[in-house]
Structures are given as structure tokens and as C-alpha cells.
Amino acid sequence: MSPSITSKLPSIGPTIFTVMSSLAVEYKAINLGQGFPDYPISEELISLVSQHLKAGHNQYVHMNGLPSLRNVIAEKVFGLYQQQINADKEITVTPGGTYAIYTALTTVLQAGDEVIIFEPAYDSYIPNVKINGAVPVLIPLTYPDYKIDWDEVRKKISSKTKMIMLNSPHNPTGAVLSKEDIKQLQSIVAGTNIFILSDEVYEHLIFDDMQHESMLRYPDLLERSFVCFSFGKVYHCTGWKLGYCIAPAALTNEFRKVHQFNCFSCNSPMQFALADFLKHKESYIMLGKFLQNKRDYFMKLMTQTKFTPLPSHGSYFQLYSYKGMSNESEKDIAIRLTKDFGVATIPTSAFYKNGKDDKVLRFCFAKKESTLEEAVNRLMRI
Ligand code: PMP
Ligand code: GLN
Secondary structure (H helix, E strand, O other): OOOOOOOOOOOOOOOHHHHHHHHHHHOOOEEOOOOOOOOOOOHHHHHHHHHHHHOOOOOOOOOOOOHHHHHHHHHHHHHHHOOOOOOOOOEEEEOOHHHHHHHHHHHHOOOOOEEEEEEOOOOOHHHHHHOOOOEEEEEEOOOOOOOOOHHHHHHHOOOOEEEEEEEOOOOOOOOOOOHHHHHHHHHHHOOOOOEEEEEOOOOOOEOOOOOOOOHHHOHHHHOOEEEEEEHHHHOOOHHHOOEEEEOOHHHHHHHHHHHHOOOOOOOHHHHHHHHHHOOOOHHHHOHHHHHHHHHHHHHHHHOOOOOEEOOOOEOOEEEEEOOOOOOOOHHHHHHHHHHHHOEEOEEHHHHOOOOOOOOEEEEEOOOOHHHHHHHHHHHOOO
């Protein structure tokens, strides 16, 4: 008999993304739930990977990430945010954005530390904080525009506050940080020992000519930040699970102590390929427009249904309200839409610890036009 185990995360089951994707497979539904594209990735990127596989780039690369990849990331950061980043000391390549976030939290948190998290929150944040023995301090974003209530943040800060977690563009709402948010954040953290974890995996997926307010733009914020990225979101290859963390040298030094005994080094042929491909600036500059067209196309199609859109300014996602259509809970309607109408979505309540239910579902529009058309044909029947 196995020894009995004391769970570190007793109340956690499989993530909502896994639950809804499994249901989509079971009922052969169109999956607008879990965030992943269904269109092909760049042919050029695929052939670069295969060239590097054949060239023998199949052994461990440097534990901090392939140096040429880190150099080109530093160039990209300079081009986008006018910030000089030291590729040797401040960038670490990671197996995805989620890992970068987990590692940053594990690097910083001590038992009993408090971490401010805004809800709805990406599903890994709270468990990542708890597994480190720290305490999530939850602050709701305002509904329905999903803004940060900075007065509430001021009230919730205590002597134990170790970190503030930010995510812009935001999953699941598509909200983005504004210049005013940055000013508020600057005034709150100035002179404190509070760290910032900034999840910027959707940095390029920002619409309507809005500017991405990266921590990398602001030296006074960057000096206390771990900024996390994902190549999965940049090049539509979510299954590659590669990303990186940018943080000041002293913070990166500690981050790497955790990283080296967990992952050590990431998949090499993909890093070689990305180091080449990332030199084409247009490959990421055009992304916002590309996804904005998809958001607009989906929104136009959705006018034929009874769902009401909430604004999405970035990410892969848009929330739609079904108020007036049904009194069911978000979870119940998401399951029914999958089973009876063949369209999977994500209940937004899954991003709240207490399951707050505003009757809104999250739709992923990072799909081929034909997929979106077929999904909306089905949704029109409701
Ligand atoms: N943060 C957010 C907000 C996300 O939506 C995702 C999506 N996957 C991630 C982090 C993680 O990215 P990765 O797949 O590279 O781990
Ligand atoms: N980020 C993706 C989403 O929000 C899912 C990634 C995952 O399944 N962990 O849908």
C-alpha cells in the first residue's frame, strides 16, 4: 500500500482548461475554450527547427538559455520599449510562461508573505502562491470594465505584502493597463520592498492602437519586477512551451538558482530556430493587427446571436454576457453549450476563488475564420 500523502493543494482539481477541452473532445465540440490557435504556425519557423535538428543542435544549451536567443530578445526589448537589458545577467529562457511565473514566485516568497492578486486571475496564480506557503490577497477588478481599484490596493497593502501580480493584456478579460494605472502603481510601490510579477505573455496581442504598458518601459518598476513572456503566444506554438523571464541582475541571479535545479536548460533546436526567426521584427509587430482582425470578425459574427460582447483590448479572448438569455450558472451553461450545441467556452467564474458569477463566458477567437463561422452558426440556434 502506498504511504498516505498530505496534499499541498487539497482543494485543487484539474484546471478548467483541461475540463472544457476534454468535454469538447468527448462531444466533438468546436473548442473556443482553452486558449490555443487552430491555424498553422509559420512554415519558415518550422523549417528553421528542422534545419537545426539536422545540424545537430540537439544537446543541452546554456542553462540560462541559448546566448544568441537572449541577445535577440534584448534587441527586441530595446526596439519595443527603449530599455537596455543585459542578455547575460537579466534574461532567462524557461519552459513556458507558467514556469517563469512559478519560478519567480518560488524565488521570492517566504511562508506567510502576502501576494496581491487581481481577480479574475489566470488559474495558476493562486495555487503557485499557496504552494510556496504564501497568502493570496485577492482584489476584484471592477465589473464590467475590469479595471484595478487602486484605492482598494492601498487598503490591502500590509507589512507582509511581498508582491503584486499583474497581467496585461489580461486573461480572461482582454483588459489592458493604462498610463494612469502605471502612475498609481509607481506611487504605491515607491520606497517599499514590494516586488512585481508582470505576466506579459500577450504583449503583442494588443488592439485599437493601444500601447502595451510593459514594466520594461519604466526603470523604477523594472528594478523590482520579474517580467514573464511566452513564445507560444508570439508564434502561435502554444505546445512548444518556451518562454523567458526578464528581471534585474540581482533578482535573476536568485531566479536562476531555483531554475537550475528544476529544469536546468530548455529544448535546444527550438531555441536555435527562435534566435533566427526573432530577427524578423514584422513576425511579432504584425500580431496585434492579425488578432484584432479575428476579434472584429468574431464580434461581427456574434451579432447574429443573443450574446452581448464586453470590450476586449488584447489577448486571445473576449468575454460575452448571456444575461437575459438564461439564469444558469456560467459553468452549467458552458457545459450545456458544449454538449447540446457543440461549442466549448470557459466560464469566467473559474478565474475567481469564490466562483463569482456575472453570467459571462470567455471565448477564444484565435481561430481560423471557418472555425469561428461554424461556431457562431451553432450559437445562433440558442
Ligand atoms: N499567463 C497567461 C495569462 C496565460 O494566458 C498563459 C497561457 N498559456 C500563460 C501565462 C502561460 O504560457 P505558457 O503556455 O508559455 O506557459
Ligand atoms: N492560457 C490558456 C488559456 O487561458 C491555457 C493554458 C493551459 O491550458 N494551461 O486558455
